[in-house]
Amino acid sequence: MPHSTSQAPLRTQLPIDFVIVGGGLAGLSCALALRRVGHRVTVLERGQRGAIRGEGGLRLPPNVSKIFFQWGLREALEKASHTSHTIWFSIYESGERLGEQVWSQEVLKETRGVFLVTTHAELHDFLHEAATAAGADIRYGAAVSEVDTETRIVQLSSGESLVGDVIVGADGEFGICRTAVVGQKTPGTVTGLAMYDTLISRKHLPDGPLDKVRAENGSIVAFGDNRAIIGYPVHGGEDFAIQLYGPDDAQEGNYGDEPSVDVSQIASTSQPRLREVLKYARKATRVTVRDHSDLEDWVDDEGRLILVGEAAHPFPPGTIQATAMAVEDGAVLAKLFAHLSEARQIESFLYAFQELRQERTRSVRASEFGNAFFMAMPECDVSRGRDAMMRQLGEAGLNVLEGGDGEASGAWDQVRTIFGYDCEDEADDWWVHWGLLRERALDGRGCEAPVSAFAGFSMHVSEKAATASESGESDRVL
Template structure:
C-alpha cells in the first residue's frame, strides 16, 4: 500500500491474541501499543509520570522512514494538519552568522521513500499516538511507576506494591529505566561526551524577520560552531520555532522530562550577534546530557519474556533526526511479527526475531547520528575543512552534502535512500515468509510424522498378544 494514502487497510489479525504490558508511556510505548492493538492484541501501558509531563515539549522531526509508517497506520490526515513539511537544510556559521550553503532534498529520492520529512511538537505527536492507541482499546495508566521486574514470571511491581502480569513485558522506559537495567543486570549510565543539548522554543512573534526567512526556506537550519551548534525548525505552522542548542557540558544527569531551568544565554559562548538575538528571547531550556552507550548484545531477557525497545534498547543522542523514528520502527516490527501469532510456543521465537531484525539497523543509524553531532560541533582543522568544502559546493550551485566526486555523491544518495527508504514492516513480512512460515511448516511435518509413528504404549497390547516360540522348542 502506498504511504501517500491517508487511510490504511485492516492489518492481519493475530489468531492468538495475548496480553502485553508496556513499561513506559512515551512515544515508543504509545506507538508500540497502537501497533499491537491494530493486530488484535490486548495492551496496557504503564507511565510513571502524569500525562502532562509525559507529553513533553519542544520539537521533533519525522523523517520519511517514520512518516510512511504513520501514514500506513491511517494518521496522514491529522499529521498534515499539525506538521510542517521541510524541503531543505540551510547551513550557517555559529560564530559569524555566515551562510555556508544549503541542501535541498531530492524529490525523486523522497518519492522513492514513500514518505515526507515533517516537523511538529513532541506533545502533538504524543497526542496523535495516544488518541489512536486508546481509540483502538489500549489502556494507558499514568502515575504507575514500575520499580521491580520479574521477567521469569512476566511480573511488574509498582511503587504502590501493586503487581501486574502479562504474557509479554515490553520495556519502553528509556535509557535510565528499570527494563534496560534488568537486561544489563547492572547500572545504566552511559559515557559522557562533554556535550549537552538545550531544548527550547522561541515564539516567532519575537523574531518576525527571522521567522519569515524560515517560512521562505520551507525547512530547517543548522549553525556549526566550535563545540557548539544550533538546530532550528518551525512548529505550530510558523507560530513557534523549535531550537536545540548544542554546547559543552560536564554534567551527566540532564534528561528529557526534567524541568526547563537553563537560561540559554548562559551556554551560547561565542555566538554571532544575529543568533544571540534568538538566545535572548528563548524560553528556559531543558538540559539533556549527550551520553554514549555501548551496543547491547541482548534486547531479550534470557530468562523471561521481557524485550526492550526504543531508547531502552538503543539510546540515541537527544534531538537527532532518527531517534524517534527508530523507536516507532521497533513497535511496528514487533507488532508485524506478533500478527502471525497462533500458538504460545511462538512467543519466544518472535521476540528473538525482533532482536535479529532491529539490532543492526538501529545500532548503525545510532552510530551515524553520533557522528552527525560530532560533525556539527567539530573544531580546529576538521571544522575548517568542512566549512571550506561547503562554501565551494555552494559557490558551484551544488547541494553542500553531496559527495566530492560522482561516485561519492552516488554513495551519499545511497546512504539517504537506505535510511529514509527502509520499510521496517516490509522487512518483518519478509522474515515471516523466508523464515517464520518455513519453521512452522517444518514443525507441522515433525508433528505429523510423530503422530504417525506408534508409541511403545500403543504397541504394548499388540506385543502382549504375540506368542513367542523358543528355539529350544519349549
Template sequence: MSDDELSSSGARPIPSPATLALSTPRVPDMQEETTTPRPSPPQTSYPITFVIVGGGIAGLACALALRRVGHRVTVLERLERDAARGEHGVRAPPNLSKILFHWGLRDALMSKASIMDKLVFTKCECKVPNRRAFPCVTTPLLCHLPDDSSETLAEQLWDAEMLKETQGLFLMLSHPDLHDIFCDAAIQLGADVRFSSEVVEVDPPSRAVTLSSGERLSGDVLIGADGALGQCRTAVLGRRDPGSPTGLAVYDTLISLAYVSTFDPRVALKSWQCLALGGGRAAVAYPIRGFEDISFQLYAPDDAGASGCYEDAAPVDLALVTKDSGISDHLRQTVLGARKTKVIPIRQHVDLEDWVSDDGRLLLIGEAAHPFPPTTIQGTAMAVEDGAVLAKLFSHLSSAAQIESFLYAFQEIRQSRVRNVRAAELGAIAMLTADGPAAAARDASLRANAARGPGANVLEGGGSAEGVWEEYSVLFGYDCEDEADEWWVQWGRLRQRAQDRSMAADGEEPA
C-alpha cells in the same frame, strides 16, 4: 550479536555521518502518493496480553501497532500525561512518517506537522578576540549579527525521484503533538493507557510488574519502553547503565516566534531547517506549531557535567547560561524568549548483546534497547520502527510456542539497522561540532559543493552525487514492516511447519 555477525548479516549500507543532518524540501506532488493507508493488517489468531512499561513515543507506538493486529495491551507510564508529552520539537524523517501514513494517520500527522523545504548551513564566528561564541542560527531563521561574522555555507535541496521512492515526507512538529497522535490512536483502538502509574519492580520470570500503589499486573509478554535509565534495561543488563560522557550536551528549548521575527520577519514565511556551525559547537533550529515556535537545539561542551534525561532534567535559563558566552546582542535578545530549556548530556551506552531477558519474556524497545543521542533525527524513528516490526511479527502468532522465537526474531531484525544508524548519528554530531582543521575541511567541502550551482548535493563529500542519493534512499526508504514480513516468509513459516510436524509426530494438535 557480535561485530563479525553484524558485518556478515547483509545489513544495508548506512549514509555517511553528514547525511544524517539532513532534511527534505516541500514536494507537493508527493502528498497524494503518500496518503493511501495500507489495507487492514492481518489479525492474530492467538491474541495475548502485552504489558508495556513506559508511555513515551516508543511505548505508545508499540501499543498502537499491537492493537492494530488484535493483541491486548496495557501501557504503564509513571508521569502524568502532560509531563510525559514533553515540550520540544521533533523531526520525522520519511522512514517514520510513512509508518503513520500506512497506519491511516496521515491526516492527524499533517494537521500538526510542516513539510521541510530547505536545509541551510551557516558558519558563525565571533569577531571579539579570545571570546568563544555559541553559534547563532542566522539569516533567514533567527537574526543578523552586526558585531559578528556569519556566512551562508550552503543550501541543500533534494532529488525528487529519491523522495518518491521513500514513500514518506520529512516533517517537523512538536513532540507533544506526536505523542498525542500515538496516544489518542492507541486508546481509540482499545489500548489501556495508564498515566501516573509508576512501576517499582519488574519480575521477568513471572512476567509481572508491581506499581507504587502495590498493584501487581502480569501478562504474556513484558515490553520495556522506559528509556536508557529505566528499570527494564537494568533488569536485562543486570545493572544500571548511566552511559559514558562524550563531553557534549544538548540545550533543547523552544523560542517564541515573536522573539525571532523581531529580528528577521522572513522566518514566518520559511519552512526551513537551519544548522549553524561554530568552533566546537552547533545549533539546529526549525519552526513548529504552524510557525508559532522555533525548536532550538544547541550542541555545546558539557562543562557543567549535565545529568538525567528529558523527564528528569531541571529546566535552566538559556539567557543566563549564554550571558558571557560571546553571542551577539541580537541573539541575546532572542534567547530571552527561550522557555523550559533542558540540558541533556550526550552519552555512549553499552551495546546490549540481547534485548530479551534471559529469565523471562521481557523485551526491550526504543531507548531502553538502543539509547540514541538526544534530539537526533533518527532516534524517534527507530523507536517507532521497533513497534511496527514487533506487531508485524506477532500478527502471525498462532500459538504460545511461537512467542520466544518471535521475540528473538525482533532482535535479529532490528539490531544491525539500529546500531549502524546510531553510529552514524553520533558521527553526524561529531561533524556538526567539529573544531580546528576538521571544521575547516567540512566548511571547505560545503562551500565547494555549493559553488557548483543550484541543485548541487552540498554534502556529496568525496563520492558521487548518485551514490549519496542512493544512501539517502536506503536510510529513508527502509520499510521496517516489509522487513518483518520478509523474515516471516523466509524463516517464520519454515519454523512453524517444522514445529507442527514435531507436534503431530508426538500426537499433539498442531497450532
C-alpha cells in the same frame, strides 16, 4: 507519491496480553501497532500525561512518516506536524551562509514518505489518541516498582499487580526494564557534549532572513567550534524549536528535567544576531550526550521481556532518527506478532525482533553520533574542508550534502539509505523466508527442527526455551 491510503493489517489468530512499561513515544507506538494486529495492550506510565509531554521540537524523517501513512493516519499526523522542504546551513560564529539542501521529489518518491517537523507534545498527543482509539488501555500515574520476568508479573508501587504474556520495556535508558535485562544500571559514557532544548516565540524573531524558513517549515543548521545549533518552526510558525549543542560541564541532565538553562550564556561565542535572538528563548532542558555500549541481548533470560526504544538503543538527544527508531520498533514487533497462532512462537518472535532491529539501530545510531559530532566538530583542517566544500556547492546552486566526495557527500549517501528503509517490509521478509520455514519444519508433536535448518538466520534460542518446546511446557503461558 507518499502513501495516502492503507490496507487492513493481518490480525493475529491468538490475541495475547502485552504489558508495556513506559508511556512515552516508544510505548505508545508499540501500543498502537500491537492493537492494530489484535493483541490486548496495557500501558503503564509513572508520570501524569501533561508532565511527560515535552515542549521541545522533533523531526520526523520519511522512514517514520511512511509508517503512519501506511497505517491510515496521514491526515491526523499532518494536523500535528508540518512538512519540511529545506535545510539552510551556516557558520555558527560568523553567520556566513554555506548553502542549502532541498528535499527533492525524487528522494521523497524513493522513500515513500515526507520529512516532518513537530513537537514532542504534539506527537505524544497524536500517538495517545490513536492508541486509545485502537483500544489500548493507557494508565498514567502508574509507577512500576518491580518486574518479575520469571512469573511475568509487573508490580506497581500502589500494590497492584499485572500479568502479561509479554512485557515490553519502553521506559528508557535508565528504566527498570533495561536494568532487568542487563542485570545492572548502564549510565553510558559522557562525551563532552550536551544538548539544550528550548523554544523561542515568533514575536522575538527578526523579520527577513527567517521569513522563508517559516514559510517552508525549513530548518537552520549552523556548524561551530565545539558547538552547533538546529532550529525550525513549530506550532504553525508561532514558535521556533531550538536545539543547541555545546560543551558539557559534566552535570547530569536528562529529558524530563525541569527547564533551567539560559541558552544565551551557552551561545556566547555565536554571531551577534543569534545571541540577541537567544536572549528571548525559554529556559532550556539540558540533556547530556552519552555514548552507550550496544546491548548483546534485548530479551531477558526468561524470554518474555523485550526492550524497545531508548531502553534498547539510546540515541544522542536531538538527532533525527531517535524517535523514528522507536516507532520502527513498534511496527516490527507488531508485524511479527500478527503471525502468532501458538504460544510456543512467542520467544522465537521476540528473538526475531531482536535480530531484525539490532543491526538496523546499531548502524543508524552510529550514523547519528557521527552527524552530531560532524556539526559540532572542533576547529581543524577537517571542519574547514567540510565548510569549504559546502560553500563551493552552495555558490554553484547545488544541494550541499549531495555533491563532491568529502564528508558531507558521504553523510548524504547514508541519509538516502536510512530514509528509504521500510521496516515493515523487512519484517514481512523475515516471515516469508524464515518464519514459515520454521513452522513447516516442526513435526506433528510441536517439536522444533534442528537449529541447522535455520542456519541462514542467526536466531538466538536459549537451551531452556528449546527444552520447554520439546516437552510442550512452553504452551502453558496462555
